[in-house]
Amino acid sequence: MSAALTERRDPSSPSARASSRKLTERVSRIRESGIIAVLIVFVAVTASIQPRFIDQANIQFVLSNTTVYALLALGETMVVVSRNVDLSVGSVLGLSAYVSTNLFGHSPGIPVPVVFLAGLGIGLGCGIANGLMVAIGRVPSLVVTLATLYIIRGIDILIVGGNEVVAQTLPASFIAIPRANVLGVPYLAIVIAAVIGAGAYYLRSYRSGRELYAIGSNPEAARLAGIPVGKRVFTAFTVSGGIAGLAGVLWAAQYQTIDSTAGTGYELTVISAVVVGGVAIFGGSGSAVGAAIGALLLATISSALNVLGISPFWDLAIAGFLLLVAISLDRLISVKLMAALRQRSSGVGT
Amino acid sequence: MEPDQNTRNAEGTAPGGTPPGSTGAQAAASPRRAIGFRAALQPAIRWETGLALVAVAIVVFGGLTSSQFLTSGNFFNLGVSSGEIAIMALPMTLIVISGEIDLSVAATLGMSSATLGFLWSKHWPMLAIFVILAALGVVAGLINGLLVTRVGLPSLAVTIGTLGLYRGIAQIILGANTISNFPATYTTIGVNPVPHTNIPYSVAIFIVLAVIFGVVLHATATGRSIYAMGASPKPRCSPGSGSSASRPCSSWCPALSAPWRARSGLSACPRPSGTTPSAWS
Numbered sequence: 001m002s003a004a005l006t007e008r009r010d011p012s013s014p015s016a017r018a019s020s021r022k023l024t025e026r027v028s029r030i031r032e033s034g035i036i037a038v039l040i041v042f043v044a045v046t047a048s049i050q051p052r053f054i055d056q057a058n059i060q061f062v063l064s065n066t067t068v069y070a071l072l073a074l075g076e077t078m079v080v081v082s083r084n085v086d087l088s089v090g091s092v093l094g095l096s097a098y099v100s101t102n103l104f105g106h107s108p109g110i111p112v113p114v115v116f117l118a119g120l121g122i123g124l125g126c127g128i129a130n131g132l133m134v135a136i137g138r139v140p141s142l143v144v145t146l147a148t149l150y151i152i153r154g155i156d157i158l159i160v161g162g163n164e165v166v167a168q169t170l171p172a173s174f175i176a177i178p179r180a181n182v183l184g185v186p187y188l189a190i191v192i193a194a195v196i197g198a199g200a201y202y203l204r205s206y207r208s209g210r211e212l213y214a215i216g217s218n219p220e221a222a223r224l225a226g227i228p229v230g231k232r233v234f235t236a237f238t239v240s241g242g243i244a245g246l247a248g249v250l251w252a253a254q255y256q257t258i259d260s261t262a263g264t265g266y267e268l269t270v271i272s273a274v275v276v277g278g279v280a281i282f283g284g285s286g287s288a289v290g291a292a293i294g295a296l297l298l299a300t301i302s303s304a305l306n307v308l309g310i311s312p313f314w315d316l317a318i319a320g321f322l323l324l325v326a327i328s329l330d331r332l333i334s335v336k337l338m339a340a341l342r343q344r345s346s347g348v349g350t
Numbered sequence: 351m352e353p354d355q356n357t358r359n360a361e362g363t364a365p366g367g368t369p370p371g372s373t374g375a376q377a378a379a380s381p382r383r384a385i386g387f388r389a390a391l392q393p394a395i396r397w398e399t400g401l402a403l404v405a406v407a408i409v410v411f412g413g414l415t416s417s418q419f420l421t422s423g424n425f426f427n428l429g430v431s432s433g434e435i436a437i438m439a440l441p442m443t444l445i446v447i448s449g450e451i452d453l454s455v456a457a458t459l460g461m462s463s464a465t466l467g468f469l470w471s472k473h474w475p476m477l478a479i480f481v482i483l484a485a486l487g488v489v490a491g492l493i494n495g496l497l498v499t500r501v502g503l504p505s506l507a508v509t510i511g512t513l514g515l516y517r518g519i520a521q522i523i524l525g526a527n528t529i530s531n532f533p534a535t536y537t538t539i540g541v542n543p544v545p546h547t548n549i550p551y552s553v554a555i556f557i558v559l560a561v562i563f564g565v566v567l568h569a570t571a572t573g574r575s576i577y578a579m580g581a582s583p584k585p586r587c588s589p590g591s592g593s594s595a596s597r598p599c600s601s602w603c604p605a606l607s608a609p610w611r612a613r614s615g616l617s618a619c620p621r622p623s624g625t626t627p628s629a630w631s
Contacts, residue, residue, distance in 0.1 A: 268513065311522070316514050320514025323511035
């Protein structure tokens with residue numbers, strides 16, 4: 001969004017352009033800190049009702065639950081920022097989780113990194129398929145990934161059948177991954193936070209990262225400006241697929257029982273997390289850090305329901321409702337911001 | 351698959367691989383009658399023809415490979431299992447033609463089914479439940495429609511959200527329960543044919559509705575304007591350019607869609623399996 005706004009400004013007045021960029025940056029910062037404020041208030045209220053909510057075990061539980069969602073949200077952010085959507089992440093996660101961990105049963109003693117590589121490879125394959133159809137086939141990403149959501153799940157069901165991978169076949173070193181701690185903070189959460197930080201830095205500061213925002217702001221203008229739109233969108237889908245593949249292996253380490261339903265419905269939670277975290281569903285605006293905070297908020301809510309003794313059946317409805325609130329709020333902000341910028345550029349504000 | 355590809359090629363100006371120049375040369379060389387024949391055939395060459403051919407091919411294949419396929423019982427079961435989907439596809443047609451999408455249909459059906467089960471278990475009369483469900487469906491569709499047209503949000507994002515919301519409400523209403531003791535007079539709608547025929551109720555309802563929807567879509571100004579909305583480029587990219595004024599119809603499209611969904615929720619759940627929160631997930 002911010003890129004579109006600054007582009008649309010009158011280029012002949014650099015001072016006005018700088019001031020409007022400051023305004024759009026401030027608004028997006030307010031949007032992100034708003035989520036953090038909501039998170040803090042939510043934690044405070046829940047903890048005042050049930051102090052058990054902020055003890056170390058529960059915080060660890062929430063953080064390790066967040067890792068998979070936050071990782072998926074990073075890939076989804078790249079796709080959504082370019083005004084596309086990847087609905088197939090849940091299915092990719094499920095396929096990767098089963099096929100990669102099934103290797104432990106088939107060839108005992110296989111090194112854990114190889115299993116991660118297998119998951120990554122499966123995810124990259126799915127992401128490349130999505131990316132090719134969107135970038136070269138010019139099919140809308142909604143249609144492509146809605147189809148691959150079912151196709152990949154179908155392949156998963158064909159492979160898995162009625163089987164499942166159970167905890168006994170998984171080596172102890174693999175199961176230990178999500179449980180390792182550094183000063184009470186899950187080791188995995190730190191690694192994922194670093195990965196998200198790197199992803200956010202790439203999106204914010206690298207040319208090809210910025211180009212994703214430009215594509216999302218105005219695909220046609222991006223094309224005319226010489227940005228390789230197809231290549232960037234293809235890369236975004238490939239990364240999203242690869243990340244979903246890796247997340248599948250982590251998911252398996254966390255839950256240890258993997259059947260053909262693994263990851264069903266995750267696309268809804270991930271897209272909710274991304275949008276609640278301030279990534280505009282129209283593309284062109286938002287950050288990977290915001291999306292990760294969105295994932296943390298959803299995991300926190302889910303855990304709070306549990307701690308407060310509310311049925312977990314409320315989870316889905318709340319995620320859906322928050323998604324609706326977030327996109328309505330973003331729309332309101334963008335309309336107001338647009339009006340403010342128009343006023344400034346006509347010389348009233350400056 | 352093959353008929354589809356033929357259709358696709360015929361729709362384009364030049365068949366795949368053949369440069370336009372050679373087509374022109376062929377047409378010039380062939381007698382005038384052949385061109386007339388091709389022109390007469392033109393209306394028949396479309397996507398639907400391809401689909402119909404595929405359907406016929408599948409029926410022929412089924413009939414050849416299994417003696418049980420071409421029986422009235424099998425076709426009745428086919429109708430029972432696809433009737434509700436066919437009913438929901440009708441209003442969805444309007445939405446997709448107008449350039450939007452509704453991902454929340456199945457979730458609305460699930461919510462409607464769950465509500466039916468819940469109210470029935472609380473001993474409500476079935477007729478009152480029907481009225482409530484129709485209203486529920488309208489409200490569900492109206493929420494989608496208003497968020498898309500009034501707030502100006504993309505229907506994809508809105509209906510992903512309501513998909514979760516409605517499915518979640520179904521889960522909240524029923525929890526882990528399954529409600530199944532529906533009265534026989536009612537469940538027969540789901541498993542018995544319309545008297546003196548071999549047509550399931552849901553298919554009969556579908557046929558009547560399909561005629562109505564077809565007439566509205568193709569023969570009325572409202573129907574044609576839905577095509578116009580889908581054909582015109584989206585004004586949404588430039589906020590504040592009167593986007594809501596240019597698409598007046600799309601708010602009632604989802605609203606229209608929902609009652610039938612709620613209705614099909616009715617015929618979907620009185621199956622012997624009962625209603626569960628995961629219905630139609």
